[in-house]
Amino acid sequence: MADEHTRPETMEETDVIELLLAQHGMIRNLFDEVEQATAEQRAEAFTRLVRLLAVHETAEEEIVHPYARGKIEGGADVVDDRLAEEHEAKELLQQMDQAGPEDPDFLKNLLTLRAAVEAHARSEERYEFNKIVAHTTEAERRAMGAGVKAAEAMAPTHPHPGTESATKNVLVGTPVAMMDRARDVIRQAMGKRP
Template identity: 60%
Template sequence: MFDEVEQAPPEKLAQAFDRLTRMLSVHETAEEEIVHPYARRRLDNGHGVVGDRLEEESRAKRMLVDLHRKGVDDPGFWDGLGRLRTAVTAHARSEERYEFARLRAGTSVLERRAMAAAVRAAEACAPALPHPGAESAARNLLLGTPLALMDRAREAITKALGKR
């Protein structure tokens, strides 16, 4: 999705960035609600592994919020997008190495299928914009649906007003 933003023509840049923002926000929320709590319980040093991932996610969310607030026309947009891409890529590598590979090794196919179904359900009601500070499963469950409704209402209003 970063490639899509980087290759978007100027008139489609805001839409491409909005799609990237939505995808990252929804994906991370689902991980925070489903995958990380499971990893905390199942992995040796699960709290440490998940804590490190949450710190990475929080940094990336703050970058994403900053980029989103400033908009694609901001002079620092492209540099900020590059920093975000680097942070997200490093985070994904860390998740794969320290969390996901260990979860695959320590869970059954049935458990992984159940977790995948739960992630899809969480993605369906996750906020469409990043909300730094809501990295815990409890906060996501408490705030996720109202934030998702507000985010989607904001998107609809903005679109109706022709602002993006």
Template identity: 60%
Template sequence: MAGIAASDADVVALLMRQHGDIRNLFDEVERTSGDERRSAFRSLVRLLAVHETAEEEVIRPFTRTSVPDGGKVADERLAEEREAKEVLSRLDGMDTDDPKFLPELHTLRLDVMKHARAEERYEFNHIRRHADKARLGSMATAVKAAEAMAPTHPHPGTESAVKNMTLGPVAALVDRTRDAVRKAMGKDG
């Protein structure tokens, strides 16, 4: 990645940009094949895994305490994230050239886009209204720190800040080692 964009100093702008990156990676996976598809899919898996972990550690706690009906909103987003992680985990174990891959990917895409719209509507707008520039910046810093330590593959069942912080570092180490081995063996595009 290049330098940090100025908009990344605002947590909402950072997460919105990542939602766009996720949509673009879905497009790339769907329009490519072979090694190019495998590489694009690895990028998508990694971005989704670290993005959701960071939201679970930073955004959901803010939502619980600061958004009207925040507990309900956070629980709904966490349930959506768990479902998406389960589908992503199945896909992560598939060959990207398998005929079942693209239909399953399409299901995941619909779920992820619905989830992103719900975040943008029920959480991001509220964060923007109720957090000053300093808080938006500190949350962006916290998201980037969480992403730096996050697992790079989905781990269904860790959809809470406590579980992410307890289990995340071990899962991240295992994931990042697996990624390095894949890359060294030429299995990552």
């Protein structure tokens, strides 16, 4: 079960970069949890990982990347590189979600996904986050952090009701649905049109 340490909206961090860095650590921990879970526990752990990845990446796309694109030197190239990395990971995540955690290739694919997500996080930290800190005020980063927390508080944490088996239907189609919902909430929190 998710506790206060795996629910990003309850985190104490208010600075968007501190919040996203803490989430990178949470994502690594959730990958560990999914890898080590028994077959019976794997679906629930994977559901929480999918949720966090979906809202985390959407928050970056809606809040961090637009700022980086317009405000930091070489921002467009930095963001384009991050979006290409995110796209590859999203495709694999969607395939894994559709196949479910009982798929014979699930753990192999999980390791591939983990390597891609961790490489992406390192690139963000090195090429994007440091520059954003240098080009923003604390108040700006807190405002961006509020948008991230709002999206995460609204994202669904469980499979859709009516699915016969959470193991067979772990968030069927919902990585994209979660990203869409998080995007709408972020835009509303930041005063943008959905």
